Amino acid sequence: xxxxxxxxxxxxxxxxxxxxxxxxxxxxxxxxxxxxxxxxxxxxxxxxxxxxxxxxxxxxxxxxxxxxxxxxxxxxxxxxxxxxxxxxxxxxxxxxxxxxxxxxxxxxxxxxxxxxxxxxxxxxxxxxxxxxxxxxxxxxxxxxxxxxxxxxxxxxxxxxxxxxxxxxxxxxxxxxxxxxxxxxxxxxxxxxxxxxxxxxxxxxxxxxxxxxxxxxxxxxxxxxxxxxxxxxxxxxxxxxxxxxxxxxxxxxxxxxxxxxxxxxxxxxxxxxxxxxxxxxxxxxxxxxxxxxxxxxxxxxxxxxxxxxxxxxxxxxxxxxxxxxxxxxxxxxxxxxxxxxxxxxxxxxxxxxxxxxxxxxxxxxxxxxxxxxxxxxxxxxxxxxxxxxxxxxxxxxxxxxxxxxxxxxx
Numbered sequence: 231x232x233x234x235x236x237x238x239x240x241x242x243x244x245x246x247x248x249x250x251x252x253x254x255x256x257x258x259x260x261x262x263x264x265x266x267x268x269x270x271x272x273x274x275x276x277x278x279x280x281x282x283x284x285x286x287x288x289x290x291x292x293x294x295x296x297x298x299x300x301x302x303x304x305x306x307x308x309x310x311x312x313x314x315x316x317x318x319x320x321x322x323x324x325x326x327x328x329x330x331x332x333x334x335x336x337x338x339x340x341x342x343x344x345x346x347x348x349x350x351x352x353x354x355x356x357x358x359x360x361x362x363x364x365x366x367x368x369x370x371x372x373x374x375x376x377x378x379x380x381x382x383x384x385x386x387x388x389x390x391x392x393x394x395x396x397x398x399x400x401x402x403x404x405x406x407x408x409x410x411x412x413x414x415x416x417x418x419x420x421x422x423x424x425x426x427x428x429x430x431x432x433x434x435x436x437x438x439x440x441x442x443x444x445x446x447x448x449x450x451x452x453x454x455x456x457x458x459x460x461x462x463x464x465x466x467x468x469x470x471x472x473x474x475x476x477x478x479x480x481x482x483x484x485x486x487x488x489x490x491x492x493x494x495x496x497x498x499x500x501x502x503x504x505x506x507x508x509x510x511x512x513x514x515x516x517x518x519x520x521x522x523x524x525x526x527x528x529x530x531x532x533x534x535x536x537x538x539x540x541x542x543x544x545x546x547x548x549x550x551x552x553x554x555x556x557x558x559x560x561x562x563x564x565x566x567x568x569x570x571x572x573x574x575x576x577x578x579x580x581x582x583x584x585x586x587x588x589x590x591x592x593x594x595x596x597x598x599x600x601x602x603x604x605x606x607x608x609x610x611x612x613x614x615x616x617x618x619x620x621x622x623x624x625x626x627x628x629x630x631x632x633x634x635x636x637x638x639x
Contacts, residue, residue, distance in 0.1 A: 239286055239377060240623035241470035247483045247547075247619045248460060248474070251288045252453035254528050255295025255446040256489025257419070257563025258328045259556075261571065263487035264300060264320035265578025266551055269606065270485070271317035273613035278620075283313045285376040287616040290396075292380040292456035294445040296489065298416035299363070302409045305375040306367055313376060314366065321575060328566040331359045353564070356423045360414055367410040373399045375409070380456045382445030383415045386425060391448040392440065393455060397463045403432035407440070415442035421517055422564060451528035453486045453535060480544055483619070485612060486532065488552030490577065491525055492561040498522075516562060528552075529594070536589045545588065549612060551605050553581045554596055582606040 242248045253263050267284065274282040285291065285305050293301030303315035303323070315323070332354055372379070378396035385392045394412045399405050407430050415426045425443045432438075449455045457479075464471045474481060498518050503510075511519040532550050539548040559565040560573055585598035586608050603611075 237624075239289065239620060240627045242289055242474060242481070242623075243470055243472045244623040244626040245619050246481065246622065247615070248471075248481050249288045249290075249616060249619060250453065250456050250460075250482060250484045251284065251291045252451065252456055252484065252486045253291075253293040253297030253300050254452075254486075254488045255293075255297050255416075255419075255444065255450045255524060257296055257422070258324065258332065258566050258571065259489035259561075259563060259574060260296035260300055261321060261324045261574040262490050262553060262578040262581065263297065263551075264317070264324060265575060266487055266582065266605070266609070267300070267304075267317040267320060269582055270609045270613060273610050274617060277613060277617045281312075283376075284317055285313050287620055288377055290378045290380055290456045290460060292452040293416075294382050294450050294452045295417050295419060297452070297487075298381040298445060299413050301379050301381060302367060302375075302413050305377055305379050306370050306409050307374060307376050311376075325571050325575075327358075327362055328571060329568070331356075331362070332564040332566040334565070334567055352420075352424045353422050356414070356418070359417065359423065360410075363413045364410045367408070367413065370409045372396060372406050372409060372412065378459075380452060380459050381412050381416050382449040382452050382455050383412070383440075383442040384445060384448045385441055386443055387439075387441040391445070392442060393459070395459045397459045404430050404436060404438035406430060406432075411440075415440065416445040418442065419444040419446065419520065419563070421512055421520060446524045446527065449527055449531070450524040451486065451488070451531040453484060454531050457482065457484075479538060480542055480547075482547060483612070483615060484535070484539075484548045485609075486535070486548070486550045488528060488532075488550070490553040490556045490561065490574075491528075492521075493555045493557050496557055496561065520563075529589075533589050533591070533594060537591055540591070545599075546611075549586070549605075549608050550588070551581065551608075552587070552596065553577060553584075582609075 271284050274287060291301045291305050300320060303320060304313055304317065306314050308314040372394055375396055381394045383392045383394065394405060394407060411428045417423060418426050420443055425441065427441045430438050461476050464474055464476045502514065506514055535548055539545045556577065559570045560577060582605050584605055586600060586603050586605055587596040588599040590597050
């Protein structure tokens with residue numbers, strides 16, 4: 231019997247690991263993880279053949295804001311049942327569309343205009359983004375994704391996070407929204423893009439109303455949210471995870487991708503912030519208020535996971551790739567000039583060559599954990615583990631022996 235990569239990944243109950251890919255929010259800086267993902271997918275293709283896609287290897291792909299859009303691109307099926315985007319397509323998608331999503335005002339009074347916009351409404355109307363997402367994702371719904379996805383948003387009517395989860399949709403049909411609505415919602419960053427509302431209806435006619443903004447206000451780094459969804463599923467007795475225990479974190483294999491952050495010297499100071507009012511927190515040197523809660527969310531998750539994986543002596547199962555040296559316009563979420571977008575591509579390519587870093591649990595600062603392994607090396611190592619895990623699951627599944635990619639078992 232032959233088995234190709236078009237066959238879904240067998241559940242973790244037939245393997246040794248639970249595989250998670252997580253992508254932070256960050257607007258146009260989504261180009262950076264897009265570049266990283268293209269390299270990882272190319273490594274998987276080198277091992278298993280050109281048809282390999284990231285959705286073939288991860289039990290869960292999770293993303294917030296721009297990361298949620300990438301998640302949908304990687305996990306939503308096309309007419310052939312395969313992902314509508316390969317990872318290598320993400321970069322060109324951003325380069326082509328970001329200038330239209332975030333049109334740049336080139337007039338000399340642009341700073342004043344932007345300040346007025348910040349007071350009167352969102353900086354961008356979101357119309358092109360909404361059209362683009364609906365065109366690419368069509369009528370695809372959450373339950374149709376190729377692998378499990380977890381995409382956080384935040385409901386401003388209930389003041390509660392709303393998590394769009396493939397696991398949850400099996401229990402609650404009212405969460406089965408259009409992927410386009412989910413992407414528009416998780417990307418609706420306050421002050422930048424308008425909030426998004428829509429309704430869903432289950433088979434009984436019950437309607438649920440959503441009033442959503444960017445998931446980054448709750449979980450800009452959604453790695454823990456994804457792990458929490460897996461834990462709930464295990465606790466619910468899912469046969470996909472039998473006989474894995476809810477707290478068996480030693481089984482997790484996690485890749486968490488940041489979108490970059492400002493270099494320490496370019497961050498804000500208390501001296502400056504002490505004079506800010508509402509306008510200052512929204513406009514001084516960018517959008518300090520948005521930057522603070524999104525970066526705080528991302529860094530706290532990384533700190534927690536680093537401590538946990540180190541305590542279990544499985545730190546090599548957790549890879550966080552983040553660039554904390556961005557300067558000037560590179561650290562913005564919306565300066566979508568050709569020059570800046572091209573520089574973000576270069577930043578992503580340079581990040582691959584940098585040493586793997588890990589947060590110092592004493593100082594909270596990311597430091598190289600070895601001078602020998604670069605992020606590129608680590609991704610090659612993870613690609614081998616992901617391929618081996620996929621092959622193992624197919625070997626142990628009830629369907630018997632088969633062929634994955636170019637390798638026969």
